[in-house]
Amino acid sequence: MSAANPTAVPGSRTRRHRVISTRTLLSIVTTVAGIVIGLAMLLPVIWMVFTAFKPENDIVTFPPELLPRHFTLQHFIDVWDRIPFARLYLNTILFAGAVTVISLFFDSMAAYALARLQFRGREIVFVGILILLMLPFQVTLVPLYDMLNSIGLTNTVPGMIIPRMTNAFGIFFLRQFFLALPNDLEEAARIDGAGEWRIYRQIILPIAKPALLTLGLFHFQYNWNDLLWPLIMSSDLDNATLPAGLALFMGQHVVEYGLLMAGSLLALLPVVIFFLVIQRSFVAGIATTGIK
Amino acid sequence: MTRTAWLFLTPSLVVLIAFTVYPMIQAGYLSLTNYNLIRAAQWVGFANYRQLFADPAFWNAFENTVIYAVGVTPVTVVLALLLAIFLNRQFVGRGFVRTAIFLPFIVSLGIIAIAWSFLLDPNIGLVSYWLGKVGLVSKQGLLSDPHWALPAVMFVGVWKNVGFYMVMYLAGLQSIPGDLQEAARLDGANAWQRFRSVTLPLLSNQTMLVSVMALIASLQAFDQIYVMTHGGPFFRTETLVMLIYREGFQNLQFGYASAISWVLLIFVFLLSILQFGYFQRRQVRY
Numbered sequence: 001m002s003a004a005n006p007t008a009v010p011g012s013r014t015r016r017h018r019v020i021s022t023r024t025l026l027s028i029v030t031t032v033a034g035i036v037i038g039l040a041m042l043l044p045v046i047w048m049v050f051t052a053f054k055p056e057n058d059i060v061t062f063p064p065e066l067l068p069r070h071f072t073l074q075h076f077i078d079v080w081d082r083i084p085f086a087r088l089y090l091n092t093i094l095f096a097g098a099v100t101v102i103s104l105f106f107d108s109m110a111a112y113a114l115a116r117l118q119f120r121g122r123e124i125v126f127v128g129i130l131i132l133l134m135l136p137f138q139v140t141l142v143p144l145y146d147m148l149n150s151i152g153l154t155n156t157v158p159g160m161i162i163p164r165m166t167n168a169f170g171i172f173f174l175r176q177f178f179l180a181l182p183n184d185l186e187e188a189a190r191i192d193g194a195g196e197w198r199i200y201r202q203i204i205l206p207i208a209k210p211a212l213l214t215l216g217l218f219h220f221q222y223n224w225n226d227l228l229w230p231l232i233m234s235s236d237l238d239n240a241t242l243p244a245g246l247a248l249f250m251g252q253h254v255v256e257y258g259l260l261m262a263g264s265l266l267a268l269l270p271v272v273i274f275f276l277v278i279q280r281s282f283v284a285g286i287a288t289t290g291i292k
Numbered sequence: 293m294t295r296t297a298w299l300f301l302t303p304s305l306v307v308l309i310a311f312t313v314y315p316m317i318q319a320g321y322l323s324l325t326n327y328n329l330i331r332a333a334q335w336v337g338f339a340n341y342r343q344l345f346a347d348p349a350f351w352n353a354f355e356n357t358v359i360y361a362v363g364v365t366p367v368t369v370v371l372a373l374l375l376a377i378f379l380n381r382q383f384v385g386r387g388f389v390r391t392a393i394f395l396p397f398i399v400s401l402g403i404i405a406i407a408w409s410f411l412l413d414p415n416i417g418l419v420s421y422w423l424g425k426v427g428l429v430s431k432q433g434l435l436s437d438p439h440w441a442l443p444a445v446m447f448v449g450v451w452k453n454v455g456f457y458m459v460m461y462l463a464g465l466q467s468i469p470g471d472l473q474e475a476a477r478l479d480g481a482n483a484w485q486r487f488r489s490v491t492l493p494l495l496s497n498q499t500m501l502v503s504v505m506a507l508i509a510s511l512q513a514f515d516q517i518y519v520m521t522h523g524g525p526f527f528r529t530e531t532l533v534m535l536i537y538r539e540g541f542q543n544l545q546f547g548y549a550s551a552i553s554w555v556l557l558i559f560v561f562l563l564s565i566l567q568f569g570y571f572q573r574r575q576v577r578y
Binding site for chain 1: 293294296297298300301303304305307308311312313314315316318319322329375378379381383384385386388389391392393394395396398399400401402403404406407408410411415416417418419421451455459508511512514515518519522533536537540541546549550553554556557560561564565
């Protein structure tokens with residue numbers, strides 16, 4: 001505490017004391033304000049958690065209450081029967097998982113060529129990718145649906161995955177990261193006679209692990225959370241992902257509050273856990289994109 | 293070298309051309325035809341665009357989109373800046389607050405919007421009940437009230453993204469050298485003057501980037517609107533993307549929906565060009 005104001009003149013004890021207590025008071029106010037803001041932001045999530053464990057009678061009482069009076073696991077049991085929930089879960093894992101893995105692979109290959117290799121046409125390809133970054137993807141929805149429908153891929157998970165096997169933002173993001181890497185390692189390997197494929201696999205990819213992790217979470221959460229694309233691609237619950245499936249179910253059974261909240265909670269959990277585990281590098285990744 | 297480079301590019305280029313570039317051009321072609329899934333495409337010239345500009349449903353969606361964007365963008369940016377400044381100081385519990393503000397950005401808007409629509413429900417909704425206590429009463433509930441439905445989905449839009457832009461501002465704040473603030477303090481500048489003359493100008497890069505990103509994202513609003521209001525009541529929350537969805541995938545008017553999507557494309561592209569031009573000019577000036 002006494003270190004808080006090292007410049008205070010010895011002897012002016014009362015003044016120093018007052019300075020410290022004002023500062024302490026300020027920090028208490030700041031902490032309280034911060035926690036109130038944080039809890040307010042989390043209100044829908046907190047309410048979701050409490051409601052998922054409340055019996056239906058407690059949910060519909062008036063006036064509504066936040067904290068549960070009774071505790072039940074019934075909604076978590078029912079959700080697997082009333083909705084093809086296991087199926088939705090599997091579809092979502094397959095969709096988000098496959099898109100993440102394939103896209104990381106293809107994005108990094110393209111980014112390697114654009115950042116580390118000299119060739120004719122490089123600028124044109126890069127400008128093309130920048131232009132794609134500026135265009136809203138919604139414009140592709142109708143023709144894409146039409147195309148996949150004509151080859152029988154609508155209502156299937158592969159049909160959802162295929163158009164997303166690469167991503168213009170992913171290529172751009174990794175290119176920026178690769179550009180900043182030093183040349184020395186690569187040059188040494190080239191002198192030793194290593195081919196480009198080996199350099200990409202054994203030198204560049206291992207160094208790029210933090211960037212790949214950040215981009216991986218971007219891809220995973222974007223596709224896990226996406227609503228519009230899976231909604232268009234699935235005409236029934238069996239082929240939908242979690243967001244599309246829950247939205248479709250809500251459209252038909254709006255009053256099953258507890259069940260919907262239990263399902264929603266289970267659907268949000270993987271992304272939240274994934275995020276909390278690699279939060280630090282994820283936030284750092286956003287920060288660097290923002291500065292460039 | 294050239295051959296190897298193109299081999300590295302091939303998978304991405306094939307996917308981008310087949311599933312992004314080609315569909316965009318195809319949408320342009322379809323917008324000039326009368327096409328639904330059942331009947332083959334018939335060339336109609338600019339009839340869809342003529343119909344579009346005379347269609348009250350289009351102008352309604354356009355107006356809602358503009359109101360949404362003009363309302364949500366500045367509120368999100370200013371809130372993100374205020375929160376970043378608040379979180380840039382040391383205090384107990386800062387990590388929790390930062391995570392709590394950022395969390396809405398990583399959860400599915402389509403899913404969390406289910407919780408929001410229950411919170412705003414006139415019968416069981418906790419937020420509805422609290423709003424009633426402070427005198428803001430809407431009998432049918434905010435989401436069924438033609439005056440309140442759009443502000444309600446806009447509020448959820450701000451709530452969802454503010455943490456993302458806050459992180460960008462935080463990165464900007466942390467890159468400002470401490471001695472600049474110190475120098476201003478020694479010159480007798482108070483907190484507000486330091487903010488106006490030191491912090492804000494040094495954050496202008498972030499402000500520009502964040503504003504354009506927030507604007508472009510808000511022009512594409514869909515998820516929470518689909519879940520909370522489905523475009524209603526009386527189309528009061530129907531945005532351009534909602535209209536594309538309704539015309540394309542509910543009415544199966546593929547030609548007409550493609551025309552609307554091309555209008556959106558041109559709108560967003562022009563804004564992006566403006567952004568690009570602005571950044572180029574700034575780079576010269578500095």
